[in-house]
Amino acid sequence: MIVVLGAGHTYEHRQAVLRKIQDAGLQAHVSEGVERTIVGIVGDSRSKELLHDGLQLMPGVETVVRILHPYKLVSREFSGGKDTVVWVRDIPIGAESVVVIAGPCSVETREQVLQTAQAVKLAGAKLLRGGAFKPRTSPYSFQGLEEDALKMLVEARDLTGLPVVTEAMDNRQLELVVKYADMIQLGARNMQNYTLLRDAGRSGYPILLKRGPSATIEELLLAAEYIMAEGNHRVVLCERGIRTFENHTRYTLDLNAVPVLKQLSHLPVIVDPSQGTGKWKLVTPMARAALAAGADGLLVEVHPEPDKALSDGPQQLTPATFAAMMQQLDAIAMAVGRGI
Amino acid sequence: MIVVLGAGHTYEHRQAVLRKIQDAGLQAHVSEGVERTIVGIVGDSRSKELLHDGLQLMPGVETVVRILHPYKLVSREFSGGKDTVVWVRDIPIGAESVVVIAGPCSVETREQVLQTAQAVKLAGAKLLRGGAFKPRTSPYSFQGLEEDALKMLVEARDLTGLPVVTEAMDNRQLELVVKYADMIQLGARNMQNYTLLRDAGRSGYPILLKRGPSATIEELLLAAEYIMAEGNHRVVLCERGIRTFENHTRYTLDLNAVPVLKQLSHLPVIVDPSQGTGKWKLVTPMARAALAAGADGLLVEVHPEPDKALSDGPQQLTPATFAAMMQQLDAIAMAVGRGI
Amino acid sequence: MIVVLGAGHTYEHRQAVLRKIQDAGLQAHVSEGVERTIVGIVGDSRSKELLHDGLQLMPGVETVVRILHPYKLVSREFSGGKDTVVWVRDIPIGAESVVVIAGPCSVETREQVLQTAQAVKLAGAKLLRGGAFKPRTSPYSFQGLEEDALKMLVEARDLTGLPVVTEAMDNRQLELVVKYADMIQLGARNMQNYTLLRDAGRSGYPILLKRGPSATIEELLLAAEYIMAEGNHRVVLCERGIRTFENHTRYTLDLNAVPVLKQLSHLPVIVDPSQGTGKWKLVTPMARAALAAGADGLLVEVHPEPDKALSDGPQQLTPATFAAMMQQLDAIAMAVGRGI
């Protein structure tokens, strides 16, 4: 951490700053400039963090600059540069092959889930997704079939062998979800729901953590840090679109986050082009682009009859379009030296 | 709702659309243009909403446009144009006088809370705020004193008579908060935590609902609709800054939301210039501006020693600065025909 | 400027950095931490700036942090803390009284301009605005009456005594505008049109510089620096809304920029609530809020018949609404210790 004493600071200002640093058991290195003086603080990073806000308010101080990332366990440095692989049953996420997770936005009927599961399995998907508890902007929209949906997902898993990932929105839903599913999805709206992050951490289950629509990359990593700080290192990060002024797409799928996350963190990174764009016609090109950018996998919504879907029909692929997309993805995965 | 059939649509496309509308028990009015055909749908709005996504996916359809707001109970039309007043104990929010809610970001010690409560009461605050459960970006930051903090807040209320507002982040915290506090704050990060919104609705307590940093005004109103749909009409809306590219302030406090919310909704609207700007030097001018824009109140962070605060020191006022601000706010409140 | 050498940097990395700094005639102060090493650079700021990008690319370097603002002439430090007053003929902007600039979005007819000028003068406006060259998103929209409009504005000035401010979009228009008008407006879309900024600087005329919709506060100040670097210190800054995800308003009028700009710079700051919100019903509350936030003035669009306006009708006030607003602004200006 670095403290900048501004133009017009006095000797007393500087001494007070140095005293505060020493009182915290840290060392200060002073560089005097023409107008400003720079104080570098050396020592335990937790102690430094505790000083940050207080130093900023001291007389004469112009600004306090953090030098270190505020996260540890999620950082690539922590893993010694190695990529982490998260296993969901027998499926590795973050290994050489890219992994496609597919299924309906919401579980609506037994037939719908079974049919979709079989279709996506046939086309090459490795995990099944399906919403049992749906976060909906309006209280008047379809809210999910809850535990019934979880049972149907299990039936689909029994039929196809595809492990199941589904969302939990609070601790009560979490208790149900872990009874049935293989991986817990924490949705974009709950990325900074810290009690839920902790609960998910304690569950020990693999976690699919979606980036919030207004979350910076650093905030996403800190949310993952909450889970890992509970001892659960099985976290997969998911880019799913951020809020910007552009309104032609529902969100702006931020593919830049893929290489950035891979550089900063050792965790696997997947991309959700369905939620990210909100338009099924954009799903295939953005899925291709996600793999080309280096994503370890994709989360794609598929529905046998999107025009009858109870949620997010406009962004769901049909099984036929999904199968066509998978063929294209195969070529891209090869081009970047990976299989699918 | 309006369906636009695009250039190149066929007779069959149009008939299929009309059939779908009729099957849902709704009426269709057709306007033929040179290239496009416009179909207006008339009838029950819930039935229309269910058709929206499906129509959008039908062949020949270019776009489907919603005409009505998706919310009802929160809308000004619903109250017949009247302003709602939310009472917290004996304090009315949304009445003629503007209401200032003040107190520390986090409850840290008994002395800190009691001292702050007395100071803000003296300066004219009408409710006491203080965080017991703190949503923090990093798992390594101070997370709040929890139930101990709630007890201190009650002691401060006993001392000063100020009703207490504090945040709950999930159902378990909610159960504790309602035992002690007078008003439940739902924080920005939980604005779309729908199970929490429902729980808060069922509690019957007055709710202070903060706008999420990436939430549109419409989404804020829909979040309030979740609470009201549970029968709890005691909701106060709070603008507290949105995420934009501007990084000189922590968030961009969006004061435009104040007159917009007052026009669209009957609920009281307050503003949080502390969280909204993240810098104590901006709190006073933005508090003045908020009242001038028509806000019904303010939420302001005050700490006896901001440089020693365990959270958000840089945005907290001292009791002295707070008192000075209150005098300025008095003049503004008068200028807009309201007291404080 | 500070260079941070990251974990794993070698002795050679550090020596190369120190050599580069010395070669530029600057001094380096080294602080060694456990993993990182911090190098503070002291000396002439221009020389430091030239090193910035190059240092960032050197092996072992994690990041390079700027400590100083990149602008000088616009900064409050430059004026020794004093506020600058910009005179437009006999009207001071940035002095004790706040100044309202009003008039139609576009000059459309002689009658319209003369009538509006008289009405706004009567209600208390101190300068007349009116667009002769209109930047329009679509090439098919009305583009302004050009020199004819400038002549009508002069006639309106002769009639009312109100100095005239109008926009120029390039050097050719600038040549015309300076023949007729008293103050040159540089529009939001041209805030980073650097050749135009220079031309405006060389003109010596007072400049009304509008913030671009995606410009940070720092970029606005650097745009003003371009003008001042040509020797023209008569610059008034104007906040007029930034692009955000919120779409209920046309832009998000960022009133936070008002106190921030007043803290960072000595230049006068005014606000345009018409462009900033795009809706006439929001103009009055946001104008009140702007003055309460500390603005030195306002830019407001007024049209005798907004529903017949050739541009931006929905955001223009009628003369009657404008007069009513001025009375409210009078009360706010008093409340903040200023007249109008």
Added chain:
Amino acid sequence: MIVVLGAGHTYEHRQAVLRKIQDAGLQAHVSEGVERTIVGIVGDSRSKELLHDGLQLMPGVETVVRILHPYKLVSREFSGGKDTVVWVRDIPIGAESVVVIAGPCSVETREQVLQTAQAVKLAGAKLLRGGAFKPRTSPYSFQGLEEDALKMLVEARDLTGLPVVTEAMDNRQLELVVKYADMIQLGARNMQNYTLLRDAGRSGYPILLKRGPSATIEELLLAAEYIMAEGNHRVVLCERGIRTFENHTRYTLDLNAVPVLKQLSHLPVIVDPSQGTGKWKLVTPMARAALAAGADGLLVEVHPEPDKALSDGPQQLTPATFAAMMQQLDAIAMAVGRGI
């Protein structure tokens, strides 16, 4: 265009709206709902556009909804669905092969340009870029070598055969640029510089039009419409990053814009990953992603010694990194059925 008459509108309100529509020579189709009445307007689209703002201000009117895109010449409908190919000398942009345009951010020395031109040619680039007039945020930064740079670019073209693209920022620079270069770049900051768009249109030269950092996709298309409306149909669109809250990248490169633009328009679309990310380590993955998303080409900055560059060093590739990237792009181009 559709007019929605809101709850509480009267018979007189409706009649006034219908009269206004008829007076403009247009037809009105009325659909009556329970509370709202919908009026579809049929007829010439220019006449409708002129009515838009005025209708919105009429008593009883809740909103006016546009149905048609506001652009024509740029739309895919206009070309009958066919892709446009823009030829720059003998190089087709928008044809089967993707085209890589490469070269230094700024032209700095003769050696630098000639060396870079040869290197990028060898690696497979088809056009040479290089800035002669540089738009810089600060007036104190390097502003380009101007005409000298243009001459060096011509020399590089003579040496390598690569056609030259370079930016002009106003009409005076445009006159110079057309003397030397083969394609005119209009930069992001000038995307809504309408007089420059017109001048560029009249020049008849191929235009590389970069999206402004706060421009919607629709605004980018309308900017292209300005050029085409002058009779110049040789326009290539370029996505180069938008302003969002994410600050890890300099801008957020919006690859969603690629498939969206291809769907809406017949013009070629290229992507600039150098400007878009601001970090050379992100250029290769985002270039791969851009081609996978369907881009017709790339604009990439290459400098022999990025750490000595006079502008934007951190985002420039070395010739070696560029050559390595080109091999990867080759594989991606194949995977999407195109060559390079």
